[in-house]
Amino acid sequence: GGLVARNGSDAAPGGSGANGSSVARDSPQRPTPNSHAAAAGDAEPPRATSHSRLAQRHGGSHEARFESWKPSERVAALTDAQISEIRQRLNVTVKAPEGEPPVITPIESFMDMNLHENIRTDITHHKYTAPTPIQCQGIPIALSGRDILGCAETGSGKTASFAIPMIQHCLAQPPVRSGDGPIGLVLAPTRELAQQIEKEVQAFGRTSRTRTSIVVGGVQMHEQRHDLQRGVDIVVATPGRFIDHLQQGNTNLGRVSFVVLDEADRMLDMGFEPQIKEVMLHLQPKHQTLLFSATMPREIEELAKVYLNKPVTVKVGAVSTPTANVAQTLEHANENTKMDLLSALLGEEMHQSQTGGPPMTLTVVFVAQKNRCDEVAEVLNSDGIPSVSLHGGLSQGEREYALSQFSAGKVKVLVATDVASRGLDIKGIGHVVNMDLPKQFEDYVHRIGRTGRAGTRGRATSFWADRDSFLVTQIKTAIAELEKGNTFAFATGKEARQQERELAQQFKANMKMGVASTGVVQTDDAGTAVKVDDKYAFMAKAAATASTNAGAADAAWDD
Incomplete structure (x- = not known):
């Protein structure tokens, strides 16, 4: 078909x-896919397909009914000024196409x-x-x-x-x-x-x-x-x-x-x-x-x-400011010390919650590979920090059990890979730990956006090694830009990824040239100066002029 x-x-x-696509049918009800389809990423020219195979109507057809609907009379009587006031209070913006x-x-x-x-x-x-x-x-x-x-x-x-x-x-x-x-x-x-x-x-x-x-x-x-x-x-x-x-x-x-x-x-x-x-x-x-x-x-x-x-x-x-509610901390660590640092960090929070301090919040720990997921969860459990792992190697039943234990608060720590956690919506996540930083800036944005949701405050702690230097520089620059009011500092999407690749190449070239000298770029949440070498200054400039067309990340994945 x-x-x-x-x-x-x-x-x-x-x-x-x-990479396949199908021939469109013309319809007065719907715009016919045209040059837009190519712009949206067709991998190859459309090929013929059997429409009946997909849309066959067993036992005759039923054209859909779209019934006329009206709100209550009270709502229908609202004036334009009242409607505008309601939208402003709800922080809702709407836009209808011209002439509609x-x-x-x-x-x-x-x-x-x-x-x-x-x-x-x-x-x-x-x-x-x-x-x-x-x-x-x-x-x-x-x-x-x-x-x-x-x-x-x-x-x-x-x-x-x-x-x-x-x-x-x-x-x-x-x-x-x-x-x-x-x-x-x-x-x-x-x-x-x-x-x-x-x-x-x-x-x-x-x-x-x-x-x-x-x-x-x-x-x-x-x-x-x-x-x-x-x-x-x-x-x-x-x-x-x-x-x-x-x-x-x-x-x-x-x-x-x-x-x-x-x-x-x-x-x-x-x-x-x-x-x-x-x-x-x-x-x-x-x-x-x-x-x-x-x-x-x-x-x-x-x-x-x-x-x-x-x-x-x-x-x-505030769709365009994904990380405004997340306090971000970056800690330098080599591979041999990451596990000890993680255990000490979470162990201290667990200890405080057991000795009259604030209760430990739900915490997601991100790691790079699924076999590492199980290892980290095992070590945390042996250190008295109840943890479960979530990765693509688990059966559906195992995944559901891990999620139910975590979302119910029976365990406070979920150790996960990116792929396994996409689309996750668990309320009350207060802390995201990047034990391994992702390769892409966009994935970092989506990870930390698991916390600080729906107006709450959240924390993100990231352990970084020397190989993460480019990403860390991007993060520091974006934080500084966000504080200066550039809401598109955390831009995502295909355009943003292309720009990131270009910046990475320039970054490597500058590293080889060994350009030196430092400058201070704003302060972070803790009031600490975030230092960025002059050789990275072009990144701050790029962030400041980020295209609004590229959009910006929301606080990760919705309900």
Whole structure:
């Protein structure tokens, strides 16, 4: 059927066969993918594919119903001045495309949203009292049938902002029968994030008995096949595994009319763009798309231009200052002393919590390799610091057990690799320790953003060796720039990575030349002067002029 070839896993695809794309169909409802698709990263010219293979409609077709929705009369009566005041108070900014109707008012109570009574029952059951800012604005926009390009501060309740409208949309459709594809589809970058999303969807679909299916790698295909073939209302999936099931004919896109791309920036980073395209190109013409991204690099804007229909852009919170709430500390250490330093650092916190001091916060320790994960956790446990490890070598059951122990606070330390922890949303992480620094600055930004979320304060401690000198210089420079008010000092995305490669080459060249002399660049959180050699001064200059088009990292991965 011309689909992107995938192996059964959902690891980042890299270069293994993930370069296919499909011919688009023209549709008056949707912009036809054109030059934007190339800009968004086509690996090769589109090739022909069988549309019917993906979008076949078993037992006849059901065109999606998009019911007319209106808020309560009280909300409808608000003046422009009142609406502006509400947005300002919620720290929400919205932008509609030129020539399009104004954006619906943010609504500060679930009752005024005129939700289906079943959803209201579930909101009450789960003791949700008032919507968060992203829910106040995102839910009404989605209920009014418009596409959304959303960028919300982490820990903001984003999942509910798409789960509630999606369930309301499903309740307006004819029932799903055996052999039908789903009505709602959520694509997310990782298993863990997909599991968290499904849990929330189930919470709001409890009374309605909304049938959901989670489709991720690491679980036997046949278990998922049965659910999909029987027919479900909503599928929450990682892109690679969902494509596998489409290829095998276990489900289809014939009824999909509400699509959510969550953490789209991370999906692109992990190489899933071909899979996203494959799905988006084969949807029925009449559908609604919500795209959420922690960052807004140019690649995301290009993706939105191609696959979203006149979207409303919604931003909540200080999206461009990911590390403002995180106190960052850098400690020089060689490989032989890192374990002792870590054990002493965490041991002291554990001791204080046991002798009347503040309770030890949840701590994530990042290491470079999965075998090191188990070793570090073992040493910490033997030193009396309860720890679990999380890496790609564990079974799904082992991963879930480790996460449940950590999120419940039964163990205070999670030792993890980057890949295993992507998409993780555990509230209350107070400390991130980089036992091994990552190779890329962007990964550093996302790591430390696990803490300091939703307005709380966090700490990040990084052990660095001589080989990390370039990254450390970038970090110090970015901290200094952030303090001077340059909110794009921690920029991420493809453009930022390209700039980083160029800076790294210049850095190595300057190191060889041995240019000397030092200068002081601002102070860090502790009031300590951050020294940067003059030979690195070009980096400060580059950070100060970072392009706003490149976007900036949010505080890591959302709910």
